[in-house]
Amino acid sequence: MSVGVLLITHSxxxxxxxxxxNRLLNPLPLRTEAxxxxxxxxxxxxxxxxxxxxxxxxDGDGVLVLTDLYGASPSNLAARVSRLGTPVRRVSALNLxxxxxxxxxxxxxxxxxxxxxxxxxRNGVILDDA
Amino acid sequence: xxxxxxxxxxxxxxxxRATAKLVQVLSAFRSNATxxxxxxxxxxKSIMGVMLLAAGQGTHVKLRVEGEDETNAADAVIAxxxxxxxxxx
Numbered sequence: 433m434s435v436g437v438l439l440i441t442h443s444x445x446x447x448x449x450x451x452x453x454n455r456l457l458n459p460l461p462l463r464t465e466a467x468x469x470x471x472x473x474x475x476x477x478x479x480x481x482x483x484x485x486x487x488x489x490x491d492g493d494g495v496l497v498l499t500d501l502y503g504a505s506p507s508n509l510a511a512r513v514s515r516l517g518t519p520v521r522r523v524s525a526l527n528l529x530x531x532x533x534x535x536x537x538x539x540x541x542x543x544x545x546x547x548x549x550x551x552x553x554r555n556g557v558i559l560d561d562a
Numbered sequence: 563x564x565x566x567x568x569x570x571x572x573x574x575x576x577x578x579r580a581t582a583k584l585v586q587v588l589s590a591f592r593s594n595a596t597x598x599x600x601x602x603x604x605x606x607k608s609i610m611g612v613m614l615l616a617a618g619q620g621t622h623v624k625l626r627v628e629g630e631d632e633t634n635a636a637d638a639v640i641a642x643x644x645x646x647x648x649x650x651x
Contacts, residue, residue, distance in 0.1 A: 456582040456609075532609045536585060555610055 435542045436489030437534060439466040439526060440482065440510045441500040446526075453531050461538035463489045469506040482513045486520070494519030494542035496534065498526040498549065523549040529556025563628040564636040572646035575618035578609075580647040585609050587638050593629025595639070606639070 439446035446466030454460055467485045469478060486495055495518055499507035502524035514520035523530070523546050533552025534545060570576055576584070588595050588607045595606035599621055604611035606625070617623060627636040642648075 456578050457586065529610050532582070536589070536607075536609060552610065558614070 433493050434462055434491055434538060435493050435540075435545060436486075436491055436495040437462050437464040437498065437531075438482075438485055438489050438495050438513075439464070439498050439531075440506045440513070441466065441468055441498075441526065442504070442506055443468045443470055445500050449526065449528055449531055452528060453535060456532065457535050461535055463491060465489050469509060473505070475505060475509055475512075478509055479512055482509055483516055486513055486516065486518055490518050494521070496520075496542060496545045496549065497522045498530065498534075499524045500526045521546045523553075525553050527553050527556055529553060563626060564632050566625045566636060566640060568623050568625055568640065568643045570617050570619060570621045570623060571643070572649045573619055574649065575621065576612055576615060578613065580649065581609055581612040583647050584612060584639065584642060587642055588635060591629070591631045591635035591638070593627050593632045593635045595625065595627045595635060597623045597625055599623040 446468050450464055450466045465485050465488060467482055489495055497510045497520050499510045501507060507524050510522050514522055519542055521542055530549045530553035534549050537548045572580060585607055596603050597606045597612060597615060599615045599617050602615060604614055606612060625639055
């Protein structure tokens with residue numbers, strides 16, 4: 433039993449993050465996919481794609497949906513996807529520390545992962561003037 | 563509790579891939595583990611924690627492991643350091 437992870441982002445972001453995470457933690461402990469939303473995309477046309485991706489990563493324990501920018505089209509799409517029936521929790525401001533930390537807590541349940549993700553993203557910000 | 567002094571000897575130091583490997587090795591054990599270097603002690607089971615050490619080649623680190631399987635966990639970490647994180651081959 434494990435949670436699925438779906439990244440819904442602007443072009444060029446989600447797949448790049450998944451590729452790096454894959455190099456660092458091979459194999460990724462959670463089923464993970466990235467869906468990138470082109471700038472001129474029709475949101476209605478993307479919903480079936482997002483729904484299909486959601487079902488591919490869902491193992492029956494729900495899906496953690498990570499978006500890059502709250503309020504932007506990808507995160508609005510994520511909000512619609514989460515109303516389709518599959519248990520979904522959403523977290524925005526996706527970054528690499530967030531993704532790695534989620535993978536590091538792969539044994540947790542869906543309801544515990546948003547806080548894990550948020551702490552990963554926050555703690556990844558370091559004012560590097562040492 | 564087990565304490566060991568280790569040296570980061572691979573060329574790239576505790577960079578992202580080496581750190582991820584260390585954390586993955588430790589995740590198989592229940593014990594808590596920390597690494598201390600340059601006056602900073604971090605959770606050795608956290609990728610960002612270990613990355614915070616910014617430990618390059620030649621850095622001396624102190625490993626501390628505490629828990630029911632501490633012997634095996636410490637051995638696994640020591641072996642990984644000895645193997646230079648499977649790099650430099």
